[in-house]
Amino acid sequence: MLRLFAALPVPPEISRPLRKLQKDLPGARWRPEENFHVTLCFFGELRHTQARDLDELLGEIEAPAPTLSLEGAGWFGRREPAAVWARVRGSDEVRGLASACERAARRLAIPLERRPFTPHVTLAYCHATPLEDARAWTERHQDYRSEPWQTVAFHLYSSQKRDGGPSRYVAEADYPLSGR
Numbered sequence: 804m805l806r807l808f809a810a811l812p813v814p815p816e817i818s819r820p821l822r823k824l825q826k827d828l829p830g831a832r833w834r835p836e837e838n839f840h841v842t843l844c845f846f847g848e849l850r851h852t853q854a855r856d857l858d859e860l861l862g863e864i865e866a867p868a869p870t871l872s873l874e875g876a877g878w879f880g881r882r883e884p885a886a887v888w889a890r891v892r893g894s895d896e897v898r899g900l901a902s903a904c905e906r907a908a909r910r911l912a913i914p915l916e917r918r919p920f921t922p923h924v925t926l927a928y929c930h931a932t933p934l935e936d937a938r939a940w941t942e943r944h945q946d947y948r949s950e951p952w953q954t955v956a957f958h959l960y961s962s963q964k965r966d967g968g969p970s971r972y973v974a975e976a977d978y979p980l981s982g983r
């Protein structure tokens with residue numbers, strides 16, 4: 804079984820400055836820079852045959868190469884924050900690419916989460932973080948802005964558990980995106 808998701812990579816010139824935001828939040832387990840990405844679709848645990856079929860369908864996706872930028876911050880979790888993140892500026896191209904990845908999963912009857920798509924870069928997972936602290940952290944970082952970047956491919960990543968540390972994300976397949 805493989806734990807898989809489709810995502811856009813975040814280049815080092817964008818991910819490095821994000822590290823400066825990773826402080827002053829109780830209960831935050833900060834993500835390593837090499838794990839920064841913009842999830843398009845989380846597929847969950849798949850058998851190798853399903854992964855092979857998904858790879859084939861993802862390879863058929865034709866989409867423009869989006870220009871991305873980050874602005875502001877937020878958190879997931881209503882009563883107790885589960886994660887804090889940097890917001891990806893609204894992009895119809897990113898939403899279209901996420902929808903194409905979801906359609907590929909549905910064609911294979913892969914069950915998907917029912918949460919609305921919120922493009923973001925996860926900076927930390929939270930444990931017992933008070934809601935007020937997450938709110939204050941988010942407010943402190945609302946002015947954050949990154950430089951824009953264009954991504955030329957999306958990837959199918961596997962999430963591999965490591966003893967005592969954060970999961971390692973490995974790009975298993977690359978899918979080029981077209982120019983404008």
